[in-house]
Amino acid sequence: MKVACVGGGPAGLYLSILLKLRDPSHDITVHERDPEGSTYGWGVTYWRGLLDRLQEHDPESARAVEENSVRWRDGVAHVGDRSTRHRGDEGFGIGRHRLLEILAARARSLGVRLEFECEITGDAPPAADLVVAADGAGSALRTRHAGHFGTDVRAGRNHYVWLGTTKVLDAFTFAFVETRHGWIWAYGYGYGPEGSTCVVECASETWTGLGLDRADEAEGLVLLEKLFADVLDGHPLTGRSAPGARAPWQTFRTLTNRTWSRDNLVLLGDAAHTTHYSIGAGTTLALEDAMALSAALRDRAALPDALAHYERERGAALLPVQSAARHSAQWYENLPRYIHLPPERMFALLGQRHSPLLPYVPPRLYYRIDRAAGQLEALRRLKRWLGPRVARTVQARNLAAREENDGPAPSGPGAVRGHSG
Template sequence: MRIVCVGGGPAALYFAISAKRRDAAHEVTVLEKDPPGATYGWGVVCQDGLLDMLYRNDRDSAQAIRRRSRLWQEQEVHIGGEGVGYLPGYGFSVPRAGLLEVLASRADDLGVDVRHEHPVPDSALTDGTFADADLVVVADGARSRLRDNDPERFGTTTTLGRNPYIWLGTEKVFSAFTFAFERTHAGWIWCYAYPTSAGVSTLIVECAPETFTGLGLDTLPHEDGIALLEKVFADVLEGCALISSSRGREAPWLRFLEVRNETWRDGNVVLLGDAAHTTHFTMGQGTRLAMADAVMLGQSLAEHPSVAAALARFDRRGREALGSAQASARTGAAWFERVDRYLDRDPVEFAYALAHRQGSQPEWRFQQHRATQYAAYRRGRRLAQTGRRWWRARKRGESL
């Protein structure tokens, strides 16, 4: 089968790997408009569930991804110097550039033709560009040019979120996933931070539009805006600098784009990853869902004799799997758009509200949450999580 993938992100590259692993006879080409290593962003979060899936699907790339990942333990919630609330959990993060390097290298090893600096026209789905392909995989991101050239083809609707955000790096190395909320004369502004690689962490800043304009972030020169953010978050950064350029690109301020499609397939064309669906970045699920799409599509092709049948199954199963995640993401995004309603609480109460922002909980859970704030309890919990993490790693066959 001749397969063409448009886009060189995790969805396209991991699908190429998954398809070739199941049938080496497939002729798979990945077309990416940017040069190797050119990627926006810093670290992406992954959990044990994603690592389990990666090890089952392709151990070689999974092992390489795990070697590049960094562990974070516990979650800390800081509110304007008033104290810290603690939440359980642990996870891993891997540099986005490193993830793409691993996937591109593995795809090349399997015989995938990965072509960087190879843009395709916006009209490629209709002008005959892919006439020789048996399957065309559109995986060029949330703002897909190919999909949006004819949005009625897939029933595409997009909704722009309210809050501006910017994705930065910092020299401060965080050991926990950290939320920090700071009050300014223009309103509240907050960040999410977690370790990414040796000496670097990811730090995403978000605020309401009124705070954004009130602080002048809409008009300040880029460097002055970054300097202002360093002052606002000076306590949590402990004097460390913010890094606003990734692979030569200045980080832009964005608003989250929710993408929904009535169908992910049309003829021999299928949408994958963010081109098909998005979930708000506060969920930390974008990369997991994209790579799960890739595995599901690869398996559907292996199990069905025709492309049409494979795409029909992928579309049906993918939609079923996505529903609850996308609903939770919308609820979470709306919570952060109204977060100032909750910031009059103490850090412990606020941390609880943040953790359960997608639904109400019985009263006993809050009492349990209060008990978990004590240092002795948290040490015991981290010890238990270390044991659980070791067991999951051994079960999936990690050899670090």
């Protein structure tokens, strides 16, 4: 099969790797509009589950990704001059440039052609048996047929900007700073010895009140460095705009599509769906799309059947993630509802931000209910753990007492009868 992947991000590159691994005779080309190595961005985050799935599909690239990642288990929240730290699940960070280098090298080693500085427009798609639109949320191939795909884009309320810093954070870090125009906050995580990713977000009135809507990027970075000085420890923030240009602040666009394919054209990754950055799932979902599409193409001989199966599988898998992302975004949009709680309580509800119940229950009451439920679950786990051990201990004591009174117990099938407990 001749395959053209439009977009050289993680989704397109990983799909090309998986297709070549399953059938080296596939003729695969990845078309990327930007020069090689020019991608913007600092680091991406993912969790242990993704690494396990990468290992199942291609151990070689999984090993390279893990070796070039940093990891953490702690989450830290700074709220004004108060802080709290909690132990959590194992998380990973890797530089976006390094991730793309790993995937590009693996694809080339398998015989995939990579064509950089090659822009594909919706009016002139490449000739291939399968054309994969992996060209991001602004996909030209999808936009050309937006009516067919049923594309829907909804903007969030808050403004955000994606930045980097040379400060190497040792935990997934949240920092909330109060200004006279409202709260502004940052999410940060390390991706290597060179630094960390730092996403800054605030409500529209805070953005305009601080003058960030009028400042160029350099002016905005100076202001943000002052606001987050305690977390940055004197390290600078870095942007990506040309000197004098406005910082690329934007509102997050949640993108969905009614269908994901049209004839031999199929959507992949952000071209098909976006989920709010606050759940850290974008790269994971893109790679999982590639896994599902490659498996569907392997298992179903007819292309329409394969694409329909891929869409059904990924659509079902995305439902809980999209719900979690929607509630997470809304939690931050309603930050004043939670921010004045004690830090450990605020951080606990930050961890519960995916809950559809949380917006409708007073935060202090929700916290108490959640704590009580957690204690009950801990008791249930303890009971499940203790149950077999207590039963074995009681059985051993009963047997010892019986032997003491009656002599050794008989052996053999059917020797012990009566109640179990």
